Amino acid sequence: MPIFKTPFNGYSVKFSPFYEDRLAVATAQNFGILGNGRLHVLSLPPSPAAPISEIASFDTADGVYDLAWSESHDSLLVAAVADGSVKLYDTALPAAGNPLRSLREHTREVQSVDYNPTRRDSFLSAAWDDTVKLWTVDRPASVRTFKEHAYCVYSAAWNPRHADVFASASGDCTVRVWDVREPGSTMIIPAHEFEILSLDWNKYDDCVVIATGSVDKSIRIWDVRNYRVPVAVLNGHGYAVRKVRFSPHRGSLMASCSYDMTVCLWDYMVEDSLVGRYDHHTEFAVGVDMSVLVEGLVASTGWDELVYVWQHGTDPRAP
């Protein structure tokens, strides 16, 4: 399957929810420690043999750590930038016209953004300033700031079903579940003994299951209706788990990537939960996504400056 080489170190990859052949990649220079960033919008070829083509790319003055496709406009992207800004891009416009907006409120690096899939004009940003912010596309300032975490917030994700509910994962070793109608968080899950870098909601069964990936190398699955103990603990990564993503197509399937340079697929319902392990990256694997429109299509990126797109079960490196 095709490969795309990015000039900078990959940080995040996301499939478009509108076009099955489109995806975007967030990258940062010098491993995101210092330097510029670039956002790539890519188009998959009709046949696997052809190369991936770049539709657009946007430069930023600091690394881009994450991106999210709009759920309402096929060409709209939100980017999490290391300088603390959240930027909106219209990929249909030339680079000169972008970003549409640069929202500067976070005082530290923004590590993740997530677009609300049900209330499709709002999105979240999670940042190292310990806060999560809620934005809408038509407002100049954030609608609300959620400040309860005691350390960097690495990830925030909307519940796929309940438009007002989201969860955040933090370096303070907790996951918090929030309802934007409430003044504070409604649930605190001390999910790991170590920093939690990522979380995602299961898209099935009333959307009450959360997966968390931690520096402790494990992935844990939680049911918010009974969160005292994890539903499952998935061990197998050799270093911190950087990102977890539930499959949009199968309720118990999920993908993860890790600083151990591998991408893993899991079925948390079964005993031998590790379904597949891909070690195609030669540096930390930090971005993984599963296509909503094409079942089984997986994309990953890493600090080896490569973006892989492949069908689950095939070799990402196969030509």
Place this chain on the structure above:
Amino acid sequence: MAMRDLVTGAANCDPSASSNPFGALANALVGSSSKTQERLKEIPTTTPAAGSQFFAQPEDRLRAIPGSESDHSLLPANAQGSEFLRRFHAAEHGGFADAWDEIQQASVPSVPHDLRVGMNPQIQPTLDGPPQRVLSGVLHSFVDSSRGGLPFRPAQLPLLGLSEGDKQCIRDRSTIMARHFFADKSEDFVNEQVNALLHSLDIDSDVRGKGPLPGRFRELEDYWNESQGMMKPGPHVGDAWAVEFNPHRGEHSGPDAWVNSFEQQHGANGWASEFEQQYSQLATVDQMGGVNVPNLAAMEQTRMLAHTLAQNEDPKFQNSKFLQFVSKMSRGELIIDDNQVKPAPGDWASEFQQQYTAGPSWADEYLHRRPDQWANEFAAERETNGALDDQWVNEFSKLHVNDWADEFGQQVAEGSLGDNTADDWANAYNEFWNEQKQQSDGSRGVYVFSDMNPYVGHPNPLKEGLDLFRKGLLSEAILALEAEVLKNPDNAEGWRLLGIAHAENDDDQQAIAAMMRAQEADPTNLEVLLSLGVSHTNELEQAAALRYLHGWLRHHPKYGTLASPDMPESLYQADVARLFTDAAQMSPEDADVHIVLGVLYNLSREYDRAIASFQTALKLKPNDYSLWNKLGATQANSVQSADAILAYQKALDLKPNYVRAWANMGISYANQGMYEDSIRYYVRALSMNPKADNAWQYLRISLSSASRHDMLNACDSRNLDILQKEFPL
């Protein structure tokens, strides 16, 4: 207006969309040109009025997108919050909007501010500005070089001049990332690793801005668990939420009910504020504790840790560019200079900071220094020097000076001066001394004896001095050896040992003076010649150093044939180095030759070669502490401060009272920005030899850099009691 409606397909015209309908039309038709216009508008504005214009634009664009999937029309943009919310209420999710409305009202004061922040013209920093390009190039060539096995030379970086923001980025981001990579290790371990890494980048102490990075705390978890425990008796918040979360959530358990129950349990601000308070207390503790800098053991751990990752059995890890990057940074092989005034790059080969206001050689040295740094240092020294010179002269007037007495006797009077009393000519001498000082480097080569020497009259001061020297009691040994050379002024061995003792006591002036007397007594003594070569190298006197090192070769029974019998008019480092390379080929097992080569390469600043030479010599003489010190100093000069500290430590293991190594250790820490640590080492060195003037100056600089101005008085008055109490090691 109508035209615009046609183009955009909007049901009603947004009055705030644009002041110019044709502009909007153009905007909708040709995005790029109108973008320019927008950007121009965007830049100067901070007023809300202009804001509405700004917001209208993107919305227009979104509507104009062909094939837009928008299934519910976007709300008309309006900068007026209330207007926005009024319209918003009409939209579907009423509860959502209500909650937001409340929140917005509750936090009214912050809104204008946020708005302004959001409206700030977008800053477009130079994407390819020279600093980033240089850094990027260096980082990548450095990363690539690890593959080709080529030595990485961070030579360009000192010119780089990273901004405060850049440094903060490097500091904060590597800190946070390192926590993720090194999670296997204990918290302390990770912190030490991070500190070492950052200090080796020379970043930490001068970057101030957002305050200390909050860490992860064990205590915090305890607090957390306590709080959890406190919550348990009642119905748990989360449980209530989970009930509510149930898809069959009824209207009766609306948000208000939830809020009420929450407030009943926790008060208005509840758990979050409690948590925050506790946290901030912890953060304060951390801020204070954060000053603690890693000790030597931590440095070693750092190296081990960097290797741990590299030694992961997975070959992919060994090839990881990033891990190589991290481990190289942690070894200090990547240095970012910050244009700060610091002690000289450490060490015996560059301890050029002479007390005296130097004459012609000053200009030469100046050429080798980075001007800005030198100028600053010089200015700082000038201040202290004035006082020091006076002090020195006063001190001198009280001393018993044999050779000076002789010399002086010819100028002033004959016979009337006793051997040990100089009081009566002290004043006259002062005048003479001042003249000398003005002429040039007056103190050069004049050995200054100590006052009140208890060893005068000792039956065998040479043996006593040697014993004391072996015990590491350098200051005592110096007194005994002074007694020896007072007794037997022609004893070359006595003078030589005295010189070595002074060199190890970090006093090259006295060392040179003693060695010159030793050479007078025995012009061909090889050890004396070598010592003089080293001491002059320390003082950056290349010509003199080369002369003595060449002399060493010429008088050596084995290598004498290599050198031309006549002393050439002027010696060049390369020529001398070539001679010694030949000598090394003749007898590769002769550690001395390698030592001299190491010294020579220091003179020419070929530090890699110098390090290799010293390492070769150390294989032959692994227990030569002074050799370890030389290695450390050379490594410090080649900006490998972390390695240097290990070498110094080795020297100190072999000889705990090695003042020079203590002082050098301080310099290395200072060079890494770890000023608090450097202070401790300087103080230790000074407690062993309070006369090490260089060390006092370094101490003063480190105190200033560490913002310990409260201790400057103690430093200026040389009050070691206070300093030792304040900075125990």
